[in-house]
Amino acid sequence: AARDAGGDCFVQYSNALNTRAQERLALEAQLRHAIERNELELHFQPQQGLTDDRLVGFEALVRWRRNGELISPADFIPLAEESGLIVPIGDWVLAEACRQAKIWSLETPRKFVIAVNISPRQFHHPSFLRRVTTTLSESMIDPSFIELEITEGIVMRDVERTIELLEDLRKRGLTLAIDDFGTGYSSLAYLKRFSIDKLKIDQSFIRHLRPNSEDAAIVQAVINLGHHLGLSVIAEGVETVTQRELLRAWGCDEIQGYFYGRPLSADKATQFIFDN
Numbered sequence: 001a002a003r004d005a006g007g008d009c010f011v012q013y014s015n016a017l018n019t020r021a022q023e024r025l026a027l028e029a030q031l032r033h034a035i036e037r038n039e040l041e042l043h044f045q046p047q048q049g050l051t052d053d054r055l056v057g058f059e060a061l062v063r064w065r066r067n068g069e070l071i072s073p074a075d076f077i078p079l080a081e082e083s084g085l086i087v088p089i090g091d092w093v094l095a096e097a098c099r100q101a102k103i104w105s106l107e108t109p110r111k112f113v114i115a116v117n118i119s120p121r122q123f124h125h126p127s128f129l130r131r132v133t134t135t136l137s138e139s140m141i142d143p144s145f146i147e148l149e150i151t152e153g154i155v156m157r158d159v160e161r162t163i164e165l166l167e168d169l170r171k172r173g174l175t176l177a178i179d180d181f182g183t184g185y186s187s188l189a190y191l192k193r194f195s196i197d198k199l200k201i202d203q204s205f206i207r208h209l210r211p212n213s214e215d216a217a218i219v220q221a222v223i224n225l226g227h228h229l230g231l232s233v234i235a236e237g238v239e240t241v242t243q244r245e246l247l248r249a250w251g252c253d254e255i256q257g258y259f260y261g262r263p264l265s266a267d268k269a270t271q272f273i274f275d276n
């Protein structure tokens with residue numbers, strides 16, 4: 001009887017695995033058609049400069065409208081990354097961000113940077129530089145309107161090639177930021193060799209930010225490190241006025257988070273520009 005029970009357990013376990021594998025396959029098959037079916041959309045989260053409290057830019061965050069439901073990138077970007085679908089999806093995101101930047105540049109004389117997230121497989125794809133260059137020239141925007149966000153994990157893989165690639169991207173006029181800074185394992189020795197513009201402090205250091213806390217020590221150190229390396233520093237996940245004022249007092253350049261604004265649809269982001 002014990003054996004039978006064990007057998008049932010195995011059957012249940014493997015059924016569960018099959019179900020999950022099948023769900024994954026179904027999701028992947030749907031994601032494969034998401035672009036041509038126009039199911040992807042970009043939302044834009046505003047970023048605030050702390051010297052004059054002005055709107056300085058937006059981070060473009062992708063969503064998937066699947067059967068009417070809005071799916072968060074956390075629920076499909078990993079799958080896109082594993083399956084390789086991130087390459088066409090990443091192309092779409094960059095092209096769409098450029099298209100929106102172009103529209104805003106025609107509607108207002110003010111200048112905003114639009115930050116675009118780049119995933120590891122996308123960055124390390126042999127034709128990444130060519131793809132970015134083509135998209136930028138086709139959209140006819142000034143490349144300095146676009147910022148690429150790459151994580152520490154991305155830049156620490158294949159470091160020598162990455163150093164060259166970052167230089168090439170920057171020569172083309174793009175701005176480069178290290179996203180989720182402090183959560184990865186980037187070596188400080190390499191940081192000075194990477195041709196970047198900005199450090200983006202991860203929200204995990206901001207969430208419980210209080211004066212004289214360990215997070216405060218880390219955040220202040222990152223701000224000073226960035227500034228001594230000639231980089232600007234932005235903090236993400238800022239939800240309260242207290243967090244913003246601490247960051248301002250420590251000389252942080254910019255903030256992004258629910259306190260200043262949630263990710264907005266393109267229409268609402270346009271409204272945000274005119275209200276700010």
Ligand code: C2E
Pocket residue numbers: 045060061062072073074077090093117118119149179180203236237238239256257258259263
């Ligand atoms: P991320 O690049 O670190 O983006 C910041 C995430 O934090 C966003 O989640 C944003 O909505 C959320 N956030 C912003 N402010 C606050 C705040 O004040 N409090 C809290 N609790 N959260 C805040 P989202 O949009 O769900 O994106 C999650 C991740 O998915 C992003 O993290 C990024 O790694 C990835 N992602 C989003 N869009 C793309 C894309 O187009 N391409 C790639 N490769 N990855 C993307």
Ligand code: MG
Pocket residue numbers: 059117149179
């Ligand atoms: Mg990001």
Ligand code: MG
Pocket residue numbers: 179180200202236
């Ligand atoms: Mg981030």
Ligand code: MG
Pocket residue numbers: 180202203236
């Ligand atoms: Mg993050």
